[in-house]
Amino acid sequence: MLRILFRNEIKDVGEIMNDTALIAFLIHDALLLLAVVNPIGNIPIYDDLTKEMQKNKRRQIINTAVVTSFCIVVVFALIGDWALKNLFEVTIEEFKIAGGILLFIVAVRGVMSGVSSYTSSSKDYRTLAIFPLAFPIIVGPGTLAVTIILAQHRGPIQMVSISLITFLIVLLIARNANFLTRLSGRYGAMVIPRLLYLFLASKAIALVLEGTLTFLKQNL
Numbered sequence: 001m002l003r004i005l006f007r008n009e010i011k012d013v014g015e016i017m018n019d020t021a022l023i024a025f026l027i028h029d030a031l032l033l034l035a036v037v038n039p040i041g042n043i044p045i046y047d048d049l050t051k052e053m054q055k056n057k058r059r060q061i062i063n064t065a066v067v068t069s070f071c072i073v074v075v076f077a078l079i080g081d082w083a084l085k086n087l088f089e090v091t092i093e094e095f096k097i098a099g100g101i102l103l104f105i106v107a108v109r110g111v112m113s114g115v116s117s118y119t120s121s122s123k124d125y126r127t128l129a130i131f132p133l134a135f136p137i138i139v140g141p142g143t144l145a146v147t148i149i150l151a152q153h154r155g156p157i158q159m160v161s162i163s164l165i166t167f168l169i170v171l172l173i174a175r176n177a178n179f180l181t182r183l184s185g186r187y188g189a190m191v192i193p194r195l196l197y198l199f200l201a202s203k204a205i206a207l208v209l210e211g212t213l214t215f216l217k218q219n220l
Contacts, residue, residue, distance in 0.1 A: 026165065033143070033162060033166045041192070043177045046062065059175055062177075064129035065130070072144075091215075093212075097215070102141060108197075142200075147163070
């Protein structure tokens with residue numbers, strides 16, 4: 001009887017540890033995706049592109065942009081790996097190296113400039129929500145590269161969950177861009193984005209090293 005109870009306790013502890021590890025992976029991957037999307041660094045852009053709009057119109061544009069961005073990421077999470085293997089015939093190791101280099105370039109540019117420099121002369125608010133807000137400001141090439149790599153590691157369904165968490169945070173930040181611009185001040189808007197880009201640069205180097213080592217092991 002005691003042996004059965006002991007086994008059940010071990011099983012329960014194992015399940016708790018698995019759940020904890022899953023949550024830790026979700027948080028880690030969501031932070032990585034959030035770092036490359038960089039909504040904090042893009043706060044001045046959100047504010048600048050929508051500053052002449054009324055509050056309701058501004059929220060409508062931000063909602064459309066974030067939902068569109070989320071849909072783009074979900075599509076790449078679901079079919080990105082298939083497209084790599086069947087359409088482009090690219091291995092995961094090759095994509096890690098290319099994606100890591102791309103992410104490193106994005107990170108270096110972000111550290112140097114702090115924010116992206118996009119402007120729009122479009123008077124069509126719906127067009128503005130899709131371009132340049134949804135793409136390439138919220139979702140750029142680096143975001144798509146991270147999405148495919150994470151989907152290959154975690155699976156497409158888990159990647160959709162990670163994307164949902166990330167873009168809920170993006171929506172919260174983007175909808176309050178005007179308030180956050182006043183709250184953070186000039187120096188906060190300079191420091192916080194650069195810290196996120198530093199984290200992204202470290203992950204980019206790790207991807208290149210991992211892809212290179214695996215490629216060398218398989219071909220030497």
